Amino acid sequence: MSALTVDGLSKSFGDETAVSDVSLTLEGGEFFSLIGPSGCGKTTTLRMLGGLSSPDSGTVRLDGRDVTALPARQRATNMVFQDLVLFPHMTVAENIGYGLARSGVTGPERAQQVTEVLSLVGLKGFESRDPNSLSGGQQQRVALARALVNDPAVLLLDEPLASLDRALREEMQSEFRRIQRNSGTTFLYVTHDQESAMSMSDRIGVMRDGEVVDRGAPRRLYNQPRTRFVAEFLGDATVLTGTVRERGAGTVVVETGAGDVTAEQLDRDPTVGEQATVAVRPETVRLDGGSITGEVIDTAYKGFYAEATVACGGAELVVRRERQATLPDGGEPGTGPLFSVGETVTLSVERAVVVANGDG
Template sequence: MTATAALEVEGLSKSFGDVAAVDDVHLRIDGSEFLGLVGPSGCGKTTTLRMLAGLERPDTGVVRIGGKPATDLPPRSRDTNIVFQDLVLFPHMSVAENVGYGLARQGIDGDRRRRRVEEALELVSLPSYGDRDPAALSGGQKQRVALARALVNDPTVLLLDEPLSSLDRALREEMQSELKRIQRESGTAFLYVTHDQESAMSMSDRIGVMREGRIVDIGTPEELYGRPKTQFVADFLGGATTLRGDVTAVDGDRAAVETALGGFEAAASRSDPSVGETVTVVIRPESVSVGEGPFSGTVRRLAYKGFYRQVTVETGDGGTLAARTAVDSRTTPDRPAGGGGMATGDRIRFAIDRAVIVDDEDE
């Protein structure tokens, strides 16, 4: 027997004038799943979230929350809560009063409300902060209070709209770990909307990638990064070199591909290429080994990234390929530290360790 989904969406669409903001979105989130929804600005992810929260009415489609119809319900009647990018903590209330505000509106008072507020603050690691003034809190602490307030009602789904985007990098990374811990301990389904691929990859059980109002791919972070469906997904989740080539042989889920660069093997991803077919191949920078190999090129750019150096190589076919090398302590005036002994203009050899055939964009 299939378990009831925390959230189901079928054929959700929304237009503003002649612009289709959301176009036939289908989505399912299981009971305790953390699902990230990512995409470039204007792709429709926030409009989707607002329709799920009841803040926008869809033109077409069905929304079910905990197996129950919710398409026509107002926000207050849906078993969801939402955490926005811009936190709204009531300045005239203490932390505990902020967290318990929704319970008070439901008529839950006295010891029952106090216990639930204490449990929510314990969940977000702020057990002794109930009497504090929100103005005295740090940015990360305010985020935790907002989460406690959203979770205190025990919603079936918690909707999060870019809640970490205003934090600095160090605090954002800390809160990513905390968000995942809180989600696991609460057992609540999270739908996390963001344009930050890195945060979605680090927290999500699955990720949906949106483009022009549609979800164009969905899967685990490992699936989407290692076997992206299209070039757009590959580029959006980390960047990749793209080549066109002809399939010369197929063996199970592997194919030999002849490109302008040369021939090499590629994983067939989720498509089934046939011999003679022209396909698109993507190569991640970390899948290129610099130093030895059948291919050669000229170093055109070196970018130091801390624990690795990004290398842009001009290949013999006139194209470019991105690679990564480990940092190196050797340094001379024309060969900066971390360059692996390389400098711009050097001729190098390289090998392609892994490549993936992806579907053409119009498929």
């Protein structure tokens, strides 16, 4: 049985549709991320799942039971809030034990569960600490423990890492993943940060304007995006448009401003002569010795690689060049420019996919 089944969830605020006909199924023990730009309705969806907001229509089922009409306190969901909202007048143990106390777990039993969850999140011995005196990462762990200790059917996380700096965020990402694996709890994680969603999740749902436009494993979404929006939101992509010139086995050749590009057609079936949109990942554009010739119009230094925007005919392509550990001429890596504006380069597109233009 699925841990969470959402069917046709919709919500409007006044004239504005926040969430429109969202359906989701989460299997037990799964790490599912709901991603999308700010204002796409992902937090509203999460609040409806947690019972903090009620939907205009649709149903929410937890372990098969319809909980749509139940308030937050009667649902087997727990939330990790965006700004954590730890209770400032309680100790770490009181914060974590609060949910247990509400469900009738008494003193010694509660203390033991608090101790266990504290060691799970790596805060052994922090019971009597004041949450205000903890560091950002420690507060994250307390917030996670406070929700996790109740053994929810689904743990709802509302961008809890948004306020952390990059290094700490990455550390907490792998911590979340480890804790999720060890506890076996189903996680529903909401974020606008596609990078962290891809590195943590078993599956991802991409939201736009209140709708889930695509869902699947991170690798599937990245390599075979169905829409232009997903291609551009998840990772970097250059989008080219053109006319289909030729059809092959599962591929089509599209004549774009940059030249002919062979693209996987996925579930689309464009006919010859039809307009098609193709998405190209920068890392699949090869430099040197291709049929596409262009001029570098912009460069960006990114550390271990450099990126160039190349104007080829009527289109622009983004290409990357990795920095070598040692350069052939014996120079120090990363000292010279890897691209220079005005330089002429020849490119070939190794891999491209046909995507739906627009919202799909």
